[in-house]
Amino acid sequence: MNTISISRRRFTQLLGVGAAAAVVRPAFHFATEPAVRSTTTGVVRLSANENPYGPSPEALKAIDDVFNLACRYPDEHNDLLIDALARLNGVNRDQILLGDGSSEILQLCADTFTGPTRGNLVAADPTFEAILNNAEINGAEITKVPLTPGFSHDLDKMAAAAKQGFIYICNPNNPTASITPKNEVREFIAKVPGQTMILVDEAYFHYADSPDYESVIPLVKDHPNLIVARTFSKIYGMAGLRCGYCVAQKETIERMRAHQMWDSVNIMALAAAIANLNDSNQVPNGRRLIGEAKAFTISELDKLGYKSIPSQANFIMIDVKRPVVPLIQSLKQRNVHVGRLFPALPNHMRLTIGKKSEMKTFLSAFRQVVA
Numbered sequence: 001m002n003t004i005s006i007s008r009r010r011f012t013q014l015l016g017v018g019a020a021a022a023v024v025r026p027a028f029h030f031a032t033e034p035a036v037r038s039t040t041t042g043v044v045r046l047s048a049n050e051n052p053y054g055p056s057p058e059a060l061k062a063i064d065d066v067f068n069l070a071c072r073y074p075d076e077h078n079d080l081l082i083d084a085l086a087r088l089n090g091v092n093r094d095q096i097l098l099g100d101g102s103s104e105i106l107q108l109c110a111d112t113f114t115g116p117t118r119g120n121l122v123a124a125d126p127t128f129e130a131i132l133n134n135a136e137i138n139g140a141e142i143t144k145v146p147l148t149p150g151f152s153h154d155l156d157k158m159a160a161a162a163k164q165g166f167i168y169i170c171n172p173n174n175p176t177a178s179i180t181p182k183n184e185v186r187e188f189i190a191k192v193p194g195q196t197m198i199l200v201d202e203a204y205f206h207y208a209d210s211p212d213y214e215s216v217i218p219l220v221k222d223h224p225n226l227i228v229a230r231t232f233s234k235i236y237g238m239a240g241l242r243c244g245y246c247v248a249q250k251e252t253i254e255r256m257r258a259h260q261m262w263d264s265v266n267i268m269a270l271a272a273a274i275a276n277l278n279d280s281n282q283v284p285n286g287r288r289l290i291g292e293a294k295a296f297t298i299s300e301l302d303k304l305g306y307k308s309i310p311s312q313a314n315f316i317m318i319d320v321k322r323p324v325v326p327l328i329q330s331l332k333q334r335n336v337h338v339g340r341l342f343p344a345l346p347n348h349m350r351l352t353i354g355k356k357s358e359m360k361t362f363l364s365a366f367r368q369v370v371a
């Protein structure tokens with residue numbers, strides 16, 4: 001038994017039986033079979049906005065194929081993914097920066113553009129907090145601007161608070177799953193002074209289907225101060241592999257790259273990301289399956305008298321009409337994990353949409369804890 005075969009077996013054990021089988025299955029089985037099981041027996045994990053169906057079967061096969069390259073640095077695999085992403089987004093190769101998850105991109109933005117001598121950070125409240133933590137560690141002044149009553153970013157107030165620093169826009173926004181309308185975002189990007197940097201985090205881009213939503217990647221060519229972050233952790237089902245990227249103008253990418261360690265993205269993640277992009281079923285399957293489970297969950301919650309913020313993502317923010325923390329704890333005791341408390345919305349529960357079977361388990365536990 002050689003090292004590679006041991007590693008492969010351990011790896012498929014980690015992913016679960018479904019994943020191992022998915023390697024040899026055609027893509028359409030995505031719809032009927034779970035690709036990935038929870039690593040903790042019995043726990044329904046609806047807390048981290050992951051895609052429970054996992055990556056494309058082609059991506060799992062690609063990982064298997066690069067096992068014997070584990071001793072090599074990922075050099076040319078970086079190039080292949082950058083080529084694919086440049087083509088996909090209609091930009092030059094030097095406008096793409098890969099990251100160890102989009103979390104690394106967010107950290108690089110904080111390290112490059114925020115701090116006492118670099119600039120302040122302006123973000124919505126509530127929003128995805130990683131970059132706020134990064135900027136705080138850098139000693140940056142931080143301004144939180146509450147979302148509007150309709151849960152979009154208050155872009156006028158954010159622009160006014162920016163002081164030529166750095167503005168973080170999460171669209172769709174985590175934890176509210178709400179969007180900031182495309183016209184407002186476009187006007188905002190056009191009017192913010194060029195010295196103010198703007199990061200638009202599009203982690204949940206693929207799940208948004210509102211006519212009021214669009215990506216701002218096409219605006220990068222006209223705006224040297226615009227950075228757009230994307231991730232393979234959500235619809236591409238690669239949260240455990242770690243791969244993300246950003247699109248910006250070349251000079252901005254160079255400034256950020258100076259803060260990055262070499263070879264931060266591993267060869268398995270690169271191979272899987274490339275294969276995921278090549279599988280034309282991955283995104284539509286994810287949208288359809290999560291969309292169906294989301295519609296089911298919302299209608300069941302509606303029957304129980306609970307509404308959620310209109311969702312353009314793979315999670316929903318439910319108004320539980322009481323402090324959410326005791327409910328989170330009671331659900332955890334029943335092996336159902338949901339999102340944590342978001343202090344700006346203490347009566348809301350963030351619930352990731354998983355497989356329909358997982359949503360049924362959640363609903364029966366939810367009925368018990370709100371009874």
Ligand SMILES: Cc1ncc(COP(=O)(O)O)c(C=O)c1O
Nearest residue numbers: 101102103128174203231233244
């Ligand atoms: C809005 C948003 N941005 C970025 C991330 C980071 O994702 P990753 O580092 O896995 O790409 C997340 C993760 O939940 C997120 O919700």
